[in-house]
Amino acid sequence: MSNPVRTLPDRRSAARLAARIAAGESRLGRARRVGRMLRALAVAYPDARCELDFTNPLELAVATILSAQCTDKRVNEVTPALFTRYPAAVDYAEADRAELEELIRPTGFFRNKATALIGLGQAVVERHGGRLPNTLDELVKLPGIGRKTANVILGNAFGIPGITVDTHFGRLVRRWGWTTLDDPVKVEHAVGALVPKRDWTMVSHHVIYHGRRVCHARKPACGVCTIAVDCPAFGTGPTDPAQAAVLVKGPETAHLLALAGFGTPDGDGAMSTAVDEGP
Numbered sequence: 001m002s003n004p005v006r007t008l009p010d011r012r013s014a015a016r017l018a019a020r021i022a023a024g025e026s027r028l029g030r031a032r033r034v035g036r037m038l039r040a041l042a043v044a045y046p047d048a049r050c051e052l053d054f055t056n057p058l059e060l061a062v063a064t065i066l067s068a069q070c071t072d073k074r075v076n077e078v079t080p081a082l083f084t085r086y087p088a089a090v091d092y093a094e095a096d097r098a099e100l101e102e103l104i105r106p107t108g109f110f111r112n113k114a115t116a117l118i119g120l121g122q123a124v125v126e127r128h129g130g131r132l133p134n135t136l137d138e139l140v141k142l143p144g145i146g147r148k149t150a151n152v153i154l155g156n157a158f159g160i161p162g163i164t165v166d167t168h169f170g171r172l173v174r175r176w177g178w179t180t181l182d183d184p185v186k187v188e189h190a191v192g193a194l195v196p197k198r199d200w201t202m203v204s205h206h207v208i209y210h211g212r213r214v215c216h217a218r219k220p221a222c223g224v225c226t227i228a229v230d231c232p233a234f235g236t237g238p239t240d241p242a243q244a245a246v247l248v249k250g251p252e253t254a255h256l257l258a259l260a261g262f263g264t265p266d267g268d269g270a271m272s273t274a275v276d277e278g279p
């Protein structure tokens with residue numbers, strides 16, 4: 001994939017883009033813009049994946065339930081011992097509550113989560129013979145599993161494309177002008193209509209990765225953002241690359257700053273970002 005260098009937009013061009021989107025961006029224009037952003041995100045995060053550790057669908061369901069109000073890193077610290085102690089749905093169904101609560105205590109809300117895990121184990125044993133089902137309709141009927149969790153499981157454990165809309169995903173795609181809708185199911189359908197189905201799972205990862213590393217809720221790192229040129233919210237955070245660079249988080253920071261050309265101003269002194277050329 002080519003990575004031609006682009007100059008960061010100025011606030012005026014971002015405002016023009018925002019006005020164009022507010023006035024009603026054409027379907028083709030939006031599809032092209034979203035496509036450019038997604039190709040740039042694929043370059044930024046070539047190793048994007050589900051950040052929860054698991055080896056089978058049940059483990060992913062358990063890890064996703066534990067990830068509510070908790071970081072993936074903390075969940076990954078807890079699950080090795082948990083998965084060893086409870087390898088199958090029946091083990092959760094028959095779990096000693098006090099012991100289970102103690103194991104998952106570091107993830108917070110451990111009493112509610114223990115209730116969900118025991119209920120999940122019982123339901124999977126009673127309704128599905130101990131195997132986690134692989135359809136949205138069946139998954140969302142299980143204790144502790146909503147539509148978001150079901151899509152995580154479908155996309156990452158069963159290879160069935162799914163868009164995972166949580167509050168962060170919704171915040172980002174509204175900020176980027178992909179949709180104005182608030183309802184998570186409507187957001188899921190709106191984004192799904194912009195992106196080929198085969199890419200749905202990876203789109204979820206790329207959006208979430210960018211939100212965690214660069215496009216933070218309060219102070220996004222606009223000055224080193226590789227999708228800035230197509231973002232109507234450019235300027236929400238610092239546009240000065242040096243101020244923006246310190247806001248970038250995560251293991252890909254050096255790679256992201258290199259893509260943004262941080263420290264290598266081009267000839268006319270403007271900082272450049274390396275993003276994929278649009279169609």
Ligand code: SF4
Binds near residue numbers: 176220221225228237
């Ligand atoms: S960091 Fe700034 S420019 Fe980049 S996507 Fe977020 S708001 Fe837009």
